[in-house]
Amino acid sequence: MSDKKVLVVDYDPASLDGIAKLLKEKKIRVITATDGKAGYEAFAAEKPDLVVLEAMLPKFHGFDLCQKIFSETEGRVPVIIVTGLYKGPKYRREATNGMGAAEYFEKPLDAAAFGAAVRRLLHDEDDIDEELPDSNAVIEALKSRRRGPAKPAAKGHQT
Numbered sequence: 692m693s694d695k696k697v698l699v700v701d702y703d704p705a706s707l708d709g710i711a712k713l714l715k716e717k718k719i720r721v722i723t724a725t726d727g728k729a730g731y732e733a734f735a736a737e738k739p740d741l742v743v744l745e746a747m748l749p750k751f752h753g754f755d756l757c758q759k760i761f762s763e764t765e766g767r768v769p770v771i772i773v774t775g776l777y778k779g780p781k782y783r784r785e786a787t788n789g790m791g792a793a794e795y796f797e798k799p800l801d802a803a804a805f806g807a808a809v810r811r812l813l814h815d816e817d818d819i820d821e822e823l824p825d826s827n828a829v830i831e832a833l834k835s836r837r838r839g840p841a842k843p844a845a846k847g848h849q850t
Contacts, residue, residue, distance in 0.1 A: 727751025
């Protein structure tokens with residue numbers, strides 16, 4: 692996973708460092724920002740594979756930033772929201788259904804669950820080409836289906 696790049700945006704230095712350390716342990720390149728505006732600028736400049744952000748951010752709210760990234764990338768760049776403020780299923784639903792967040796974690800962060808989500812979100816992207824057959828192979832398979840035995844003509848009314 693060493694070729695992967697993750698942007699982490701959090702106003703809290705301890706949280707930012709903690710998340711960055713977890714990612715670096717997995718040999719992931721980490722870019723950081725401490726507010727939503729700087730986070731968006733880093734996102735635009737660095738084109739990360741994944742974004743991890745605190746919901747409560749100065750200058751540009753985390754939920755708004757999540758929605759902007761989801762909209763601009765059409766969901767291709769997953770966003771994980773990590774928050775200490777917005778707790779409970781209502782906020783989780785709002786973030787994942789309404790804002791496009793791929794995952795939602797409350798602080799204190801469950802490092803194992805967070806690590807598993809990061810691996811899954813970064814890994815899914817890698818395997819998509821391997822899972823999909825080559826388009827030419829699909830076309831050939833469809834052509835060969837049509838060449839099968841001829842079906843009898845449907846009987847209509849005879850006059």
